[in-house]
Amino acid sequence: MIEARELTKDYGEKRAVDGLSFTVQPGIVTGFLGPNGSGKSTTMRLILGLDAPTRGDVTVNGHHYRDHAAPLHEVGALLEARSVHTGRSAYNHLLALAQTHGIPKQRVLELIDLVGLHDVARKRSGQFSLGMGQRLGIAQALLGDPKTVMLDEPVNGLDPEGIHWVRNLLKGLAAEGRTVFVSSHLMSEMALTADHLIVIGRGKLIADTSVDDFVARASQKVVLVRSPDVERLRDALAGADVTFEPAERGALEVHGLTAEQVGAAAAAAGVVLHELTPRQASLEEAFMNLTRDDVEFAAELQEAVA
Amino acid sequence: MSAVTPTVKLPRLDVTGRVTFPHVLLSEWTKLRSVRSTKWSLGVGFLLTIAFPVIFAFATTAHWGSMSPHDRADRHPLDIALAGVNVAQLAIAVLGVLLISAEYSTGSIRSTFTAVPKRLPVLWGKLLDYAVVSIVLMVPAVLISFFASQAILDRHHILQISFSQPGVARAVLGGALYVMLVGIFALAIGAIVRNTAGGIAAFAAIFFVLPPLMFVLPQSWNNAISQYLPSEAGRQLFALNHAPHTLTPLAGGLLFAGYCAAAILIAAVLLVRRDV
Numbered sequence: 001m002i003e004a005r006e007l008t009k010d011y012g013e014k015r016a017v018d019g020l021s022f023t024v025q026p027g028i029v030t031g032f033l034g035p036n037g038s039g040k041s042t043t044m045r046l047i048l049g050l051d052a053p054t055r056g057d058v059t060v061n062g063h064h065y066r067d068h069a070a071p072l073h074e075v076g077a078l079l080e081a082r083s084v085h086t087g088r089s090a091y092n093h094l095l096a097l098a099q100t101h102g103i104p105k106q107r108v109l110e111l112i113d114l115v116g117l118h119d120v121a122r123k124r125s126g127q128f129s130l131g132m133g134q135r136l137g138i139a140q141a142l143l144g145d146p147k148t149v150m151l152d153e154p155v156n157g158l159d160p161e162g163i164h165w166v167r168n169l170l171k172g173l174a175a176e177g178r179t180v181f182v183s184s185h186l187m188s189e190m191a192l193t194a195d196h197l198i199v200i201g202r203g204k205l206i207a208d209t210s211v212d213d214f215v216a217r218a219s220q221k222v223v224l225v226r227s228p229d230v231e232r233l234r235d236a237l238a239g240a241d242v243t244f245e246p247a248e249r250g251a252l253e254v255h256g257l258t259a260e261q262v263g264a265a266a267a268a269a270g271v272v273l274h275e276l277t278p279r280q281a282s283l284e285e286a287f288m289n290l291t292r293d294d295v296e297f298a299a300e301l302q303e304a305v306a
Numbered sequence: 307m308s309a310v311t312p313t314v315k316l317p318r319l320d321v322t323g324r325v326t327f328p329h330v331l332l333s334e335w336t337k338l339r340s341v342r343s344t345k346w347s348l349g350v351g352f353l354l355t356i357a358f359p360v361i362f363a364f365a366t367t368a369h370w371g372s373m374s375p376h377d378r379a380d381r382h383p384l385d386i387a388l389a390g391v392n393v394a395q396l397a398i399a400v401l402g403v404l405l406i407s408a409e410y411s412t413g414s415i416r417s418t419f420t421a422v423p424k425r426l427p428v429l430w431g432k433l434l435d436y437a438v439v440s441i442v443l444m445v446p447a448v449l450i451s452f453f454a455s456q457a458i459l460d461r462h463h464i465l466q467i468s469f470s471q472p473g474v475a476r477a478v479l480g481g482a483l484y485v486m487l488v489g490i491f492a493l494a495i496g497a498i499v500r501n502t503a504g505g506i507a508a509f510a511a512i513f514f515v516l517p518p519l520m521f522v523l524p525q526s527w528n529n530a531i532s533q534y535l536p537s538e539a540g541r542q543l544f545a546l547n548h549a550p551h552t553l554t555p556l557a558g559g560l561l562f563a564g565y566c567a568a569a570i571l572i573a574a575v576l577l578v579r580r581d582v
Contacts, residue, residue: 045582048416048420050419050420050582051581066423071423079417082412083415083416085341085412087342092340093414096333099332100325100422101324101421102321102324102326103321103323140417142316145319176316
């Protein structure tokens with residue numbers, strides 16, 4: 001379990017993480033979603049105590065990371081930027097980490113086999129491809145059989161087979177009752193892997209919701225209607241929460257109403273409809289809508305200040 | 307699902323340990339021995355410590371016949387025996403800086419500090435491992451260089467000095483101790499600067515640039531200040547004769563150790579306080 005309370009981090013003038021509060025529960029995969037530069041990696045560094053928060057607090061399994069007597073048994077982390085000495089072999093890198101906790105060599109070999117690095121484990125890790133580097137990072141994260149697994153963009157650089165493998169691994173870890181916290185900037189990837197989502201933009205919390213709710217909210221109430229009399233249809237549908245986006249000629253995209261509501265309103269007004277299609281906004285679109293709003297809000301603020 | 311979904315299962319770990327200083331010491335030893343720069347720097351340091359005295363001994367015997375009495379009186383067997391120390395210190399210093407700065411440049415420091423989030427044991431482990439390795443390497447190196455150069459000079463029966471003569475053993479072993487302390491000092495500098503080029507530059511500035519600069523000062527100032535520089539204080543450990551305006555071997559050695567302790571203290575405070 002990871003608990004963040006009002007977590008804030010400034011780098012000079014720039015606020016990277018802004019009052020973030022969330023809880024990551026055990027037993028499920030929690031996706032940590034946000035555009036590049038939104039503060040995901042910073043948040044993870046704060047969780048691991050690599051960076052100190054400017055304000056606020058974060059604990060893992062009930063304690064500050066730094067206060068754990070055996071941190072590798074508590075949290076296994078894959079950090080986004082490479083965190084391996086390029087001149088050292090994968091085997092020696094993992095061995096040195098294992099030795100800090102008295103974890104036996106056998107465990108290192110076991111993990112190397114698990115992630116499929118057996119043939120290259122004795123090579124200098126600087127020669128690794130991005131995918132091999134990710135596999136080494138995953139082996140490192142799992143070394144201590146941790147209660148909480150935290151992975152920053154784990155599928156970056158992996159081939160489709162590797163991506164599939166990571167998905168299954170994460171689900172398996174969660175099914176065993178572990179806390180699994182995975183960051184990504186790809187909504188589609190999270191939809192396939194995660195049960196719960198924490199979405200941030202510009203360091204602020206945007207959504208803390210189950211994936212099902214997020215999908216439902218995202219795909220609701222966008223309806224494409226086609227009518228010979230678009231103007232009258234528009235008047236018939238107009239309302240406080242309703243917005244229109246022009247589609248191709250003779251068609252209209254209605255936001256804020258269900259297909260049933262649009263059909264009923266058209267019938268009441270006597271407007272002929274040629275098409276009435278509920279639209280599934282893609283998850284990627286939904287995610288971008290969420291984060292774009294945030295970016296626009298910030299831009300407006302800046303204008304107001306200027 | 308029709309597709310076969312391979313289940314990936316993480317094998318359980320039966321043994322659970324915790325972070326202890328002996329564990330960290332072993333971990334840092336693994337890191338030390340598993341990069342090429344260690345073998346290169348230590349190998350070069352060892353060889354240079356021996357090679358320079360051997361070459362100088364041969365050169366001295368070859369030219370002895372043509373040397374003026376004044377020149378001959380200027381030669382000292384310990385200067386020859388410990389000539390390599392001045393060169394070896396650079397190799398040991400570079401490795402000292404690298405042992406920590408390379409962790410920052412490659413990002414492996416993040417892995418290190420997630421395994422040992424209290425951080426300080428990492429610094430103590432690196433320092434202790436490196437101190438032991440460098441003293442274990444340098445003691446045989448200075449002994450070999452002393453006896454090899456003496457053996458070469460002995461063939462012409464010149465510049466003989468006994469290891470049991472007062473101060474000789476102290477100077478020879480002091481050479482090894484000096485190099486070890488240089489390594490410690492450099493490691494602390496590396497931990498402060500966190501950058502390889504910057505760390506080596508800072509070390510070179512303190513050890514190789516600062517001392518000659520002192521000669522720009524008025525003579526009396528130079529005499530008063532130079533003896534307290536880290537390099538000048540430290541080298542008294544392997545100086546046989548107590549020259550004017552220098553500290554005694556004990557005082558110089560202690561002062562140099564004090565500089566090392568101060569650098570370590572600064573490194574430790576910054577290590578705990580800074581973000582990585």
